[in-house]
Structures are given as C-alpha cells and as structure tokens.
Amino acid sequence: MRLVAARGVSKVFANGVRALDGASLDVGQGEFLSVLGPSGCGKSTLLRIVAGLTPPSAGAIEWPAGKTDLGFVFQEPTLMPWATALGNVALPLRLGGVARGEREARAADALGHVGLAGFEHTWPRELSGGMKMRVSIARALVTAPRLLLMDEPFAALDEITRHRLNADLLALWERTGFTVVFVTHSVFESVFLSQRIAVMAARPGRVLSEIAVDAPYPRTAAFRTSADYAARCRLASAQLAEAMAA
Amino acid sequence: MSARFVAPVVMGLLMLGLWEGIVRIAEVPPYVLPGPIVVAETLVSDWGTLAPSLWITLEITLEALAAAVVVGVLLAVLFSLSRWIELSLFPYAIILQVTPIVAIAPLIIAWANDVELSLLICAWLVAFFPILSNTVLGLRSVDHNLLALFELYGAGRWKTLIHLRLPAALPYFLGGLRISGGLALIGAVVAEFVAGTGGSASGLAWRILEAGYQLRIPRMFAALVLISAAGIAIYLALSLLSYLLLWRWHESAISPEG
Structure with a gap:
C-alpha cells in the first residue's frame, strides 16, 4: 500500500x-x-x-x-541550545499543546529508544555530534509519526x-x-x-x-x-x- | 582568573602612584591637578553633597535603561512580526541614533518643561538603539531549519516568537543591554551638562559644573570618579545578569577549560 x-x-x-x-x-x-x-x-x-x-x-x-504525521531529521542536529535534551525532544509535543507531565514522560521514553536514557537534563553543548543526532531523531519520533x-x-x-x-x-x-x-x-x-x-x-x-x-x-x-x-x-x-x- | 584580576589592579596602583609622585615632586597645586590622595579625601569629606547627586544620576540612568529595554524590545518584536512596520520605522530609529544628543538636548529640555523628564528622555534616546538593533538582529538570526521544524509542527507566529525567536535573540539582546547601560549613563550626564540647572534635584554632572565654577577641582575629580564607578558598576551588574541567563547554554558564557 x-x-x-x-x-x-x-x-x-x-x-x-x-x-x-x-x-x-x-x-x-x-x-x-x-x-x-x-x-x-x-x-x-x-x-x-x-x-x-x-x-x-x-x-x-x-x-x-x-x-x-511526519518527523523530519535535518543534516545538522538542529537542536535549540537553550533547552535540555528532554526539552528539545518534547518540543513537537509542546507545540501540539500536550500537557507538561505527559510530554516529558513521552520525551524521556523517546530518548530511551535512541539509547540516551539518563541524558534527559544534558545540554546540547555537552553532547557529542552522534548524541546530538540521536536527540534529533528522538525529537522526530516523539509524536510517533508514520513517516520519517x-x-x-x-x-x-x-x-x-x-x-x-x-x-x-x-x-x-x-x-x-x-x-x-x-x-x-x-x-x-x-x-x-x-x-x-x-x-x-x-x-x-x-x-x-x-x-x-x-x-x-x-x-x-x-x-x-x-x-x-x-x-x-x-x-x-x-x-x-x-x-x-x- | 587571578591574572585577570591582579594585572589591572597592579597597573592601576602603579598609575595612581605615578600620578601622586608627579603631583608631589613637581608641587602641582591641587586647583590645577589634585593627587589621588586628595581626591580620595575629598570623596570622603564631600560625601554628604556628592551622594545625593550620585543617586539622582543613577536613578535617571536606570529609569532610562528600563524604558530603553521596554521600547527597544517591543519595537524589535514588532519589526520581526511585520516587515512593513520595520521598513517604515527603522530609518527613523537610525536618525534618532545618529543625531548627537548634545544637539537635540536643548530642544527636549525646552519642550519637556520638566528637568527630570527631559533628562530621562535624553538618556533614553541614547540608550535604546543598541537594544533595538541587537534584538532585531537576534530575532532574525534563527536557524532556518528550526524555523522549518516549527512550521512542520504547525506553530504559528506567536508560538514561534515565544519558543524560538525570543530565546534565540536573548544573547544578542544582552549584548545590546551592556552597551546601553553605559550609554544611558553617558546620556544622563550629557543631558545634565546641557540642562546645567542647579536646584533641589541635581546630579553628578551639575556637581562637576558647580565645582568648576568654584574652582574646587578636587571635588570635580571626586564627582568624576563617582561617574566612572557608577559606569563600571552598571557594566559589571549587566555582565553578571548576562552570565546568569546564558551560562548553561551559550558559547559566550562558557569559560575555556584549563
């Protein structure tokens, strides 16, 4: 199909x-x-x-x-430097009006899926290039889109x-x-x-x-x-x- | 840290010593050039006259800076929301900036009909442009992929402004604020010189003028020291504010390791 x-x-x-x-x-x-x-x-x-x-x-x-729904991952990680890994991943949910508790739980979940459990409160500048890209992928997947x-x-x-x-x-x-x-x-x-x-x-x-x-x-x-x-x-x-x- | 602190202090002490030495050896009379010790003594003995003037100048400076922040940021946001507003207003903001404050101060003083208000307007005029132009630059310097991302998730202008443009503009705004802090003080002092009116409410510039008329040169220097100290204090306070807001994430606030 x-x-x-x-x-x-x-x-x-x-x-x-x-x-x-x-x-x-x-x-x-x-x-x-x-x-x-x-x-x-x-x-x-x-x-x-x-x-x-x-x-x-x-x-x-x-x-x-x-x-x-779709998720988009750019060539650059394209993270907001003023937000933690969790804040960055939660962004699509925040813009979609999801309540704070739920969006943070789902963002933490998405971070876990890309192997970044425990890095929720890390700032982008503290992450390596590969880890930033993982955050970017987690952000694209946090809304559970059908197309990436x-x-x-x-x-x-x-x-x-x-x-x-x-x-x-x-x-x-x-x-x-x-x-x-x-x-x-x-x-x-x-x-x-x-x-x-x-x-x-x-x-x-x-x-x-x-x-x-x-x-x-x-x-x-x-x-x-x-x-x-x-x-x-x-x-x-x-x-x-x-x-x-x- | 230690070298950054020690080097300028040692340099300053050396210069002060040299100054005191020259004044003493050449027997320069204090009404031509007072030595730093005489200036310090005057600062203490005249504190009762100088302190109220310092507060008045500081009050005008801080009020003007606050007004500059409010107007500068609001205008910058308006500019970022509407290209037409920016095109029609920005040239006038530049005209206000490039016209020397000394030249328009007499007009403002004549129109405002209130010394304190006119001083406030002058200081504000000088202070607001760096905030405006830096914030406009910051609101525009947003990663275009992040903008695309916000569009993808259906964020309107308002959400894009709050969650993306304003945070992205914060470092630029703070850079402008640090410049404006010093300019507000300069604007307040210059306007006071132009107004030149003594009275119940008189700032440090008036003390300098007054001391000049009376040939009390040490007091002139003491007032000058206070103006410089006020400027440094404002700069340090704004630098601290900038650091507190940015240290977690912005490159400018990250100290090099080792």
Missing part, C-alpha cells in the same frame, strides 16, 4: 535554478526507502516538498490514505559513529514499523539501510532508476562485510555513475 507519492514534481527557485524536473517517487507503507544522488541533484528539495516545507512549482504530492523523512542525517558524522547510528536506526525501524525516506549521497549507507533505492540524476533533478535491495533483515555488521553487500554496492555504484553521466 502506498503511503505517499510524488507525481512529476518540478521546482524552479526564484533565482531561476531548476532543482527538480518531473521527479516521481512512490513510498510504500512501512518501507525503508533511500534516495541516492550526487550533491545538487535536488534530493533534499524533493524531501522538503514531500514534508510540505517547500511548495512544488509543478506536480503534486499525493497521500492516498490522507496526510500523516531524513535529509543526509549522518553525513557530518565520523564513520564509526555513522555505522552505529545506521544499526540503531534499523533496529528502531524494525521494532516500530514507521516508514522512512532517507536521503543520502553514500552508496554504502543506502545499500546497508534500505529495501529500495531511488537513484536521482542532477541538473535537472529527477528519479532515474530504482534498485531493490532484497537482503534480509536484521542486517548486522556481518552483512556490511559480506560478498552479497559488496556486490549490491557495486551494482548501486554503477547505477549512480549512469545517473551522473545522464
């Missing part, structure tokens, strides 16, 4: 740059979908259009079963932290069953995480091809070093190279 679909979405910015030209994408209910493309291919713009943060110049976003949009969330992290967050994100996804649209420019990350990869081409941005990654879950560190993973990465790299040549 489809959760959301982009239909021929185009975006021309005020400065005349054509970021997207007829991009189409189907996102299935409960799916983990990666959007893979070179920088400047408009993948972040597509994500913002799906989120409703940017209006498309042409085309439409369809929600077959009605628009759902992630815009290159781990691109600025070191490799060790990135691998750990990949594994933890997958575990959360398997346990909770939300839908993920994960924008990345890393072939390795997209193959490791997703069930399906949409490959985008740049100038103008459009979805050129799709790759199914039917390796079973749970995917562990062993999958990352398997021949199967290497073969899939090779295939995805070839598709990306084709997209960049197109």
